[in-house]
Amino acid sequence: MAAEKLKCKECGADYPLEALYVCERCFGPLEVAYDHSRLDVGAALRRRIQAGREDIWRYADFLPLSGPPPGPGNREIPLAGLPVGWTPLMRADRLAQALGLRNVYVKNDAANPTHSFKDRVVAVASARARELGFATLACASTGNLGNAVAAQAAAIGLPSFVFIPADLEEQKILATGVYGTNLVEVRGNYDEVNRLCTELSAEHDDWAFVNINMRPYYAEGSKSLAFEIAEQLDWELPDRIVAPIASGSLFTKIARGFEEWLDVGLLEGHLPVMNGAQATGCSPVANAFEAGADFCQPVKPNTIAKSLAIGNPADGPYALDLARRTRGAVDAVSDDQIRDGIVLLAQTTGIFTETAGGVTTAVLKTLAERGDIDPEERVVLVITGDGLKTLDAVRGSFAQRQIDPTLESFEAASAHDSLIARALV
Amino acid sequence: MAVAVKIPVTLRPATDGESEVHVEGETVAEVLDALFERFGELRDRISDDGGSLRRFVNVFVGGEDIRFLDGLDTPVADGSELTILPAVAGG
Numbered sequence: 001m002a003a004e005k006l007k008c009k010e011c012g013a014d015y016p017l018e019a020l021y022v023c024e025r026c027f028g029p030l031e032v033a034y035d036h037s038r039l040d041v042g043a044a045l046r047r048r049i050q051a052g053r054e055d056i057w058r059y060a061d062f063l064p065l066s067g068p069p070p071g072p073g074n075r076e077i078p079l080a081g082l083p084v085g086w087t088p089l090m091r092a093d094r095l096a097q098a099l100g101l102r103n104v105y106v107k108n109d110a111a112n113p114t115h116s117f118k119d120r121v122v123a124v125a126s127a128r129a130r131e132l133g134f135a136t137l138a139c140a141s142t143g144n145l146g147n148a149v150a151a152q153a154a155a156i157g158l159p160s161f162v163f164i165p166a167d168l169e170e171q172k173i174l175a176t177g178v179y180g181t182n183l184v185e186v187r188g189n190y191d192e193v194n195r196l197c198t199e200l201s202a203e204h205d206d207w208a209f210v211n212i213n214m215r216p217y218y219a220e221g222s223k224s225l226a227f228e229i230a231e232q233l234d235w236e237l238p239d240r241i242v243a244p245i246a247s248g249s250l251f252t253k254i255a256r257g258f259e260e261w262l263d264v265g266l267l268e269g270h271l272p273v274m275n276g277a278q279a280t281g282c283s284p285v286a287n288a289f290e291a292g293a294d295f296c297q298p299v300k301p302n303t304i305a306k307s308l309a310i311g312n313p314a315d316g317p318y319a320l321d322l323a324r325r326t327r328g329a330v331d332a333v334s335d336d337q338i339r340d341g342i343v344l345l346a347q348t349t350g351i352f353t354e355t356a357g358g359v360t361t362a363v364l365k366t367l368a369e370r371g372d373i374d375p376e377e378r379v380v381l382v383i384t385g386d387g388l389k390t391l392d393a394v395r396g397s398f399a400q401r402q403i404d405p406t407l408e409s410f411e412a413a414s415a416h417d418s419l420i421a422r423a424l425v
Numbered sequence: 426m427a428v429a430v431k432i433p434v435t436l437r438p439a440t441d442g443e444s445e446v447h448v449e450g451e452t453v454a455e456v457l458d459a460l461f462e463r464f465g466e467l468r469d470r471i472s473d474d475g476g477s478l479r480r481f482v483n484v485f486v487g488g489e490d491i492r493f494l495d496g497l498d499t500p501v502a503d504g505s506e507l508t509i510l511p512a513v514a515g516g
Contacts, residue, residue, distance in 0.1 A: 029513035194515035247516020
C-alpha cells in the first residue's frame with residue numbers, strides 16, 4: 001500500500017510505520033506520509049473508488065494499512081469489524097434559507113454505527129493495531145470515542161479499556177458499557193484523563209491506545225470525511241467547510257484529505273475556506289485565533305459541549321495555521337447558542353445532533369450573520385454526533401400538552417396553546 | 426530540595442533508561458537545569474534555543490500543567506513530583 005513512513009510535522013524526521021506518535025528529537029507529532037507515485041490516477045482510480053465498498057475502505061489507497069482492508073479476504077485480519085463511514089451528505093435548503101444562504105449541505109456523521117465520526121478513526125486505528133499485533137484496544141475519551149472503541153473492540157473480539165471523565169453524560173456512559181468494555185471513570189477532566197492515559201500507554205506498551213500510541217493512524221481516518229464529501233459532490237470541492245474543533249485533529253485532517261486528492265489530481269481547485277467551531281466554555285483555539293497567537297494557551301473547560309471539552313488541544317497550532325491560510329476563522333459560541341443551534345438544525349433539516357453539532361451549526365449562523373459567507377458559496381456543515389447522546393441539552397426547549405383520550409380534550413388543548421399552528425421556523 | 430522527575434518513554438534513551446530521576450531545585454526552571462546537567466542530551470530535546478520549553482512539551486507539577494501555574498517560575502516543593510509528557514496525545 002501507499003503508506004511509506006511516519007514523519008515529524010515539526011522537524012521532518014522520519015520513522016518506521018510502527019506504534020509511535022512522538023518525535024524523539026523535538027517532541028513534535030508524527031504523521032503518516034504516503035508515496036502515491038505508483039498510483040494510476042485519473043479516471044481509472046475514480047472508477048475503482050466508485051466500485052469499492054460502501055465504507056471508508058473504498059479509500060484504502062489513502063489510508064495507512066500495510067495490507068488490504070480487514071475482512072474475510074485478509075488472512076492477517078479476517079474480521080471486518082463494524083462498517084463505518086459513507087454517511088449521507090444532505091442538501092439543507094431550509095437551513096440555508098433560514099440563514100440567507102443558497103447552497104448549504106450537511107454531512108451527517110451521526111449516521112455511523114455508534115453515531116459519531118469517531119467510528120472512522122477507530123476503524124483505521126484498530127485495523128492498523130491488529131496489523132502491528134496488538135491484542136488490546138484502549139482510549140482516553142470525552143464520550144464518543146469510548147462508544148466507538150468499545151463497539152469496534154466487540155466486533156473484532158478484542159478486550160478494551162475506555163477511560164472517561166467521571167462527569168460525562170449518562171447516555172454516553174451507558175452506550176459504552178453495554179459493549180462489555182472495561183470502563184474506567186476518572187475523577188478529573190478530559191485533559192487529566194488524557195495525561196493519565198499518556199502515562200499509562202508507556203507502562204502498557206502492549207495496548208493500542210487509539211488516540212495516543214496509535215494516533216498517527218487514528219487521525220488518518222478523519223480524511224475519509226473529506227473524500228466522501230468530494231465524491232458526494234461529484235468530485236468537486238466545496239467552497240467552505242464548517243467543522244468543530246476539540247483537539248483539532250478532525251479539522252486539520254479534513255483539509256489534508258482534500259489536499260491529497262488535489263495532489264494526485266482526483267480534484268481540481270484549491271482548499272475550501274476552513275471554519276473551526278468551539279464552545280466559549282472551552283475555546284483555546286478560538287482564543288488564540290482572536291489574539292493572533294500561533295500556539296494555544298490551555299483552558300479549564302466549562303461547557304455543555306463535552307465532546308469538545310479539550311482544554312489542551314494537541315493539534316491546536318495546526319488548526320490555527322489552517323484557518324489562517326485558507327482565510328477562514330475559528331469562532332466560539334455560548335451554551336445558549338449551542339442549544340439554539342441544535343434546535344435550528346433539527347427544525348430545518350430533521351437532523352438531531354448532539355451539543356458538538358449545536359456548536360457547529362451556531363458558528364455557521366454566526367458566520368452567515370456576520371456576512372463572512374457569500375450566499376452563492378457551497379458550504380458543508382460537518383455534523384459529528386447524534387442528539388440522543390446529549391438529551392439534556394434540549395430538555396425544556398419545547399412545550400408539550402397532556403390530554404385525555406377524547407376529542408374535546410384535544411380541541412381544548414389546541415385552542416389553548418395553538419398546538420397545531422406552531423410549526424415551521 | 427529533592428524533586429522526583431518522571432521521564433517519558435521517548436526521553437529515556439537520554440537518561441540511561443531511567444524512568445524517574447531525583448534532582449534538586451526550587452522552581453521548575455531550576456529542576457530542569459539540574460536535570461540537563463546530569464543528562465546533557467535532554468536540553469535540546471525539550472528546550473528551544475531561547476531556553477523555553479518546546480511547543481509540544483507539557484510539564485506538570487503535582488499533576489497540574491505549569492501553564493496554569495507560573496510556568497518555568499512555578500515553585501516546586503520538597504518531595505513533589507514533576508512530570509514531563511508529550512503534548513500530542515488525545516482528541
